[in-house]
């Protein structure tokens with residue numbers, strides 16, 4: 001199943017469990033708008049290259065479309081549609097007044113210089129300036145995009161439209177209107193959800209954790225979890241995986257990756273084939289979609305999975321894990337800390353306010369705890385898996401505000 005097929009099946013399953021009527025489910029399967037563009041970029045060599053780009057706007061019943069921009073050589077429209085649908089559900093479960101959208105650019109950013117990246121970001125802003133905006137569609141970073149790209153897009157948008165509020169995009173650098181706490185928000189949100197549910201998930205104190213993906217979400221989560229007393233036994237990135245069943249020295253691993261561009265070879269860390277198959281209590285997929293599939297799910301030993309990545313588990317693998325009694329805290333809740341602090345940034349920009357790191361964290365705690373409790377309550381009331389429960393909460397909230405046609 002492709003990510004888009006998976007997302008659509010999830011809407012149908014949760015829609016039925018929530019008792020929604022057929023028309024509401026159909027409307028939630030519908031994508032409002034998608035724009036395809038071809039971005040011309042002057043390369044350092046003097047030549048011109050064109051990059052395919054997409055913006056998908058799925059649903060805005062609860063507020064402006066909201067979702068990141070992914071730069072990846074394999075990103076395609078099917079994937080961006082799925083990610084947009086998941087954003088709608090995520091904003092609703094997190095209880096923030098935003099809808100769902102997503103963007104993608106087909107590019108391998110590792111091949112671009114900083115100047116080329118800036119020209120690509122500015123070309124993106126020019127191509128999509130008509131459809132984005134503080135009250136229309138508010139992008140953010142995703143895989144391979146950072147505050148630098150957000151700042152360039154914001155700057156270009158402000159030149160085109162004159163809107164200098166910064167609220168057109170989130171994940172900006174702090175001096176340029178970014179929120180304190182946004183850089184760690186996804187991982188911090190995942191930790192808050194984990195802490196809210198830890199006893200119910202029956203995780204032992206000092207639980208052993210394996211993390212797939214060592215970027216913004218996974219790398220930060222590993223550090224926060226280690227500081228909170230969890231034992232990080234394995235981590236991986238796109239180049240390889242390392243493990244130490246007695247616990248990895250994360251500082252040494254981060255230093256090794258900084259110096260050598262890979263985790264492999266870090267001190268006291270044995271290279272392993274597959275991070276997903278390492279013996280652990282809690283598995284954190286924090287890389288890309290479809291990482292846990294029918295062909296590798298047999299190796300998974302964890303009893304709990306907390307999905308920091310979007311769509312890391314295929315539907316087939318999900319069913320197998322359910323039948324084995326593995327509890328999966330779904331992406332729509334587990335990684336919603338990122339969009340929640342993005343919304344805080346948007347709110348600060350639109351009201352010209354600046355919250356302290358403590359204020360941001362307190363508000364995030366409140367949102368994550370409430371969302372986790374609501375999901376668990378629905379899981380028990382309807383006797384459905386956590387993923388279905390999270391989606392039921394989201395879809396009921398969406399159905400309540402469905403505009404008349």
Ligand code: NAD
Pocket residue numbers: 141142143144145186212213214215216217218236237238239286287288289308309310311335336338339
């Ligand atoms: P990132 O680019 O910072 O990091 C991605 C990491 O995954 C990198 O370490 C990369 O090497 C690794 N990776 C790629 N392919 C891999 C593979 N096959 N095996 C192991 N590792 C692999 O991206 P990110 O922002 O951390 O996003 C990761 C996931 O989290 C994505 O699914 C993204 O949609 C999701 N997410 C991120 C945020 C956020 O705020 N950053 C918010 C919500 C969801």
